[in-house]
Amino acid sequence: MSKPTAIPTIALTAGEPAGIGPDLCVMLAQHTIPARIVVIADKDLLKTRAAQLNLQINLIDFDQTTPVTPAQAGTLYVLDHTLTVPAAPGILQPVNSNYVLETLRSAISGCLTGTFDAMVTAPVHKGVINDAGFPFTGHTEYLAEHTNTPQVVMMLVGGGLRVALATTHLALNEVAAAITHDSLLDTLRILHHDLQNRFGLPHPRILVAGLNPHAGESGHLGHEEIDIIIPALNQLREEGIDVRGPYPADTLFTPTYLKDADCVFAMYHDQGLPVLKYASFGEGVNVTLGLPIIRTSVDHGTALDKAGTGQIESGSLLAAIQMAITMINCTPD
Numbered sequence: 001m002s003k004p005t006a007i008p009t010i011a012l013t014a015g016e017p018a019g020i021g022p023d024l025c026v027m028l029a030q031h032t033i034p035a036r037i038v039v040i041a042d043k044d045l046l047k048t049r050a051a052q053l054n055l056q057i058n059l060i061d062f063d064q065t066t067p068v069t070p071a072q073a074g075t076l077y078v079l080d081h082t083l084t085v086p087a088a089p090g091i092l093q094p095v096n097s098n099y100v101l102e103t104l105r106s107a108i109s110g111c112l113t114g115t116f117d118a119m120v121t122a123p124v125h126k127g128v129i130n131d132a133g134f135p136f137t138g139h140t141e142y143l144a145e146h147t148n149t150p151q152v153v154m155m156l157v158g159g160g161l162r163v164a165l166a167t168t169h170l171a172l173n174e175v176a177a178a179i180t181h182d183s184l185l186d187t188l189r190i191l192h193h194d195l196q197n198r199f200g201l202p203h204p205r206i207l208v209a210g211l212n213p214h215a216g217e218s219g220h221l222g223h224e225e226i227d228i229i230i231p232a233l234n235q236l237r238e239e240g241i242d243v244r245g246p247y248p249a250d251t252l253f254t255p256t257y258l259k260d261a262d263c264v265f266a267m268y269h270d271q272g273l274p275v276l277k278y279a280s281f282g283e284g285v286n287v288t289l290g291l292p293i294i295r296t297s298v299d300h301g302t303a304l305d306k307a308g309t310g311q312i313e314s315g316s317l318l319a320a321i322q323m324a325i326t327m328i329n330c331t332p333d
C-alpha cells in the first residue's frame, strides 16, 4: 500500500570524519532531492571538506519549526555536532568516535520523536570506534540496542537482488550456534513483515540458503539443515509465510531460483553479501529491517584512501536516500 506524501525529512549521518562520509554529504548537495535532507555532522568539517573538493556549498542550520522545503542544489540543512578534534582525510582519530556515535543517537532520537521520517547513514569505521573503547559491531546492532529492538535483520538491495541475513556482524566460528529454531522464526517473520509493510510486496517469496555446503548433503555434510532449518521453515509455512529451501547457497544465486523470488535469505554475512556486492557495489543499499524507524545506508565503507580526493562515487548514497523515500511512502500509517 502506498500513500501520497508531503516532503519527507530525512536525517543523514556523515559517519567517520576521516572517511568519505563528509565528502558524500557535500557531493549530495549538488543534487536536487525530493526530500528535506538534514546532515548530522560537524558544520566546520563539511565546510572544510567542500573546500578540499572545490565544491560550493551553503550550509543552513536545521530548524524543525520552519516549513518543510527540500534543500535547493548547492545547499544543505545541517544539525551541527562538534568534533572533539579537527579531522583530516584518511587519518583515524579514536577521540572523535564519541562524536560519530552522538550523530547516530541524534538521528535515532529524531526518528523516534517524529522530527525525521527516516535516517540514512554514511559509513563509520567499526575498528576505530572499538579502539576508542566503545564496543561496536555495526549500525545495525547499535540501532537495535538504541531503539530497544530485540531482533533486527540486515538486508542489502542491489543489482536486482535483495539479500537478507540470518546473522549480522558475527565471527564465523559463532555463526552455527547463533542459528537456532527461534532465531530463524524471528528473523524470517521480520523479513516477511517488512517486505510487505516497507516494500509493498503483498506475498513475498523468500529463498532460504542452507548453512553447510550443498545444504548439508542430506546430513553427510552437517546437520543444521535437518535439525534446525527445515523444521523452522515448516513452521513458518504453516503460518502462511512463503519460504522455500533450504537450498545450496552456491547455486541459489542463479536465474533458475531467482526468477521466482523476491528475496534471498542467507545464513551469514559473507555467504550473501559478496554476491550482491559483485552485482552492484557502489550502487546498492543496506537496510535495517525490524526497527520502529526507517534506516538505510550505503553499501560501502569509509574508503579512507579516497577521502578528500574527489575520486569517489556517490551512487550508493543517492540510492539509499531514494530507498528511504520509497519506504516512507510504502509504510502504512
Ligand SMILES: NC(=O)c1ccc[n+]([C@@H]2O[C@H](COP(=O)([O-])OP(=O)(O)OC[C@H]3O[C@@H](n4cnc5c(N)ncnc54)[C@H](O)[C@@H]3O)[C@@H](O)[C@H]2O)c1
Pocket (backbone or CB within 6 Å): 020, 121, 122, 123, 124, 125, 126, 127, 139, 282, 286, 297, 298, 299, 300, 301, 302, 303, 304, 305, 306, 311, 312, 313, 314
Ligand atoms: N555502512 C557502513 O557504515 C559500512 C559499510 C561497509 C564497511 N564499513 C566499514 O568501513 C571500513 C572500511 O571497510 P573496507 O575497507 O572493507 O571497505 P570500503 O568499502 O571502505 O573499501 C573497499 C574499496 O572500495 C573503495 N570504495 C569504497 N567506497 C567507495 C566509493 N563510494 N567510491 C569509490 N571507491 C570506493 C575503497 O577505496 C576501497 O578500495 C571498515 O571499518 C568497515 O567495517 C562501514
Ligand SMILES: N[C@H](C(=O)O)[C@H](O)COP(=O)(O)O
Pocket (backbone or CB within 6 Å): 137, 138, 139, 140, 141, 273, 286, 297, 298, 299, 300
Ligand atoms: N555489513 C555491512 C556491509 O557489508 O555493507 C556494513 O558492515 C555496514 O553494516 P552496518 O549498517 O550495520 O553498519
